Amino acid sequence: MNMTIGLPKPATVCLIEDDEAILNSCSQSLMLEGFEVRPHASAQSFLSVVRPDFPYVVITDVNLPDEDGLSLMRKVLVANPQVPVIIMTGHGDISMAVGAMREGAFDFIEKPFSPDRLITTVRNAADKAQLISQVAALSRDQSCVGQVLIGQSVRLTMLRQQISTLAPTGVDVLINGETGTGKEVVAQSLHIQSGRSGPFVAINCAALPESIIESELFGHEAGAFTGALKRRIGKFEFAKNGTIFLDEIESMPLALQAKLLRTIQDRTVQRLGANESIPISCRVIAATKRNLKTLSDQGHFRSDLYFRLNVVNLYLPPLREIREDIPLLFNFYLHQFRQKYHTPAVDTGSEVLRYLVSHDWPGNIRELRNFAERVAVGFPFAEAEATSEESPPLTLNQVLEHTEREALNSALRLASGNVADAAGILGIPAKTLYDKLTRFSIAVTDFKNA
Structure with a gap:
């Protein structure tokens, strides 16, 4: 089978289920949430229409009339390992579904499931796929990296040389620059030129409420707090073999800075509600528009975190x-x-x-x-x-x-x-x-x- 698969526009789901009632019910629930749904009653129906504009998310029943769901999942993942595949399974197939996740499935949902469970799982899968798609697009078109570095001045020439030198080393970097100087694009340039296989994951520390930033960064276990119905990985884990970009690091709550320091130093992360630490393998790039040394002297930023972040400092000059x-x-x-x-x-x-x-x-x-x-x-x-x-x-x-x-x-x-x-x-x-x-x-x- 020749399948050329890419990741197109977001919020598109391909649903394979031979039970007509379940197929219609799931399709309706997803469409009401704004997803575009492409329903199929068999594996062959799905395989016959696969094109380069492949859907973001695949949901397949494990028991199909013409092919089992695991075999279908393997074909999809061989064609493109980045496509999230969700397995629908009956109560007696839980161990098999767990095995499917070891083989690369994004998640599984056990029948009967509620519309909320379905929607939450699909939305998480779509979010992951969208991030991967954005990074892939950035990798294909690196011209955007040079757009903020166009110029013949000595300072920009040196900055381009510094980026090229630092990129393959994997060393953590602190970027200083005023608003609008292109800090995130420089971080993307460091990531792209590094050749790292994982994604570029950006998070704006000033844009997230203090109540959720810890969960966003480090993840949480089911039951860690009210509303935490299932385990969720954080940005550090998601950036596996890639780069995490912490923009406006000066806005990180003081109470969380100690945990961030430990994560960066030990290269491990501890989810909210968990007792065990999980190894991480990502490069850390932080950016600030403030003087972190001054903030640390004033007690507004941990000095030990500042010194840990300030291994290599890139300064982006204002125009x-x-x-x-x-x-x-x-x-x-x-x-x-x-x-x-x-x-x-x-x-x-x-x-x-x-x-x-x-x-x-x-x-x-x-x-x-x-x-x-x-x-x-x-x-x-x-x-x-x-x-x-x-x-x-x-x-x-x-x-x-x-x-x-x-x-x-x-x-x-x-x-x-x-x-x-x-x-x-x-x-x-x-x-x-x-x-x-x-x-x-x-x-x-x-x-x-x-």
Whole structure:
């Protein structure tokens, strides 16, 4: 059997059950919760329609008229080990279902089961598959990693070199940078370049209520607290052989920091309500927009955790510290958005160029990207933006000469002297670029094979 299986859009379930009443009941319950359901009464019915846009989740009865569910599960997992398979079993088949989980099944549900039990299991499986799909997409298209590292400044050049050096080592990393500087993308870059086989799992410590963050990170056993109906693995376990990214680590509750420290030091995790520790094998990357040393001195962050996290520190500079890179980065995004919205490439004008290097960009790359999108769709350039109080006292001629020359040089370096490619990077017609090169006495030959 030739099966090419991938993971498409979320919330799609393939259900294989020969009992028509159960098939209809399960399908209805799942559809009411927003899942797209593809019902099949036999294994062959399912196998005959498998395409590359394979569903996220497979639910199969263990006893089918033409093939047993375990055999079907093995075929699915051979084609793609990442597809979650849920086994439906009768009371007498529990030991067999446990064996199926050892072979790779995501979970099993014992008949008769409630709609809530079915929905909870499917939702957990879909969540896992969605994370895997996102990481796979990121691995296929690594261009997003470079988007926040575009630039020819010494600082960005060194940062790219540091990432390439650190990635394969597996050492834990602390990333410092203001909001919008691309901390998560740098963490993704470290993960992708590391070649680790497991997923990249990101968690924002500031976005989770204190009441649930421990369960999210470390997992829990059934009965650990009210509402904990079944065992649930945490993010550290889910990141097996991969990378866990702890964003806004400064927001981690003090009471939980000791457990986090122990987890990182011992490379073990203890679920809520459990007595045993479970070994983990993941890289830890933390990120902060605050000065953790200052916070630890003030008693707001554990000093021992700070020193453990601060093995290797990467600093992401805000845009105001790398102004020479702003025009090139802006034009990269401008070119992207013009392609997306099919808008013509026109000269952005001196007003925009002045604003690019005079504005302080408190939102950093995120703010710059939004600005490029507005310009790409022809949104009027606001006078208030051009006359921002944050602007340093530069004359227009000074700004233009510095900005345009740096942008032209950077684009030509990236394009190895190819004028057409450089014009595409800058988002201007080739004729306009030739005119600018003449005006600034820039020789294209200086960039050939640069």
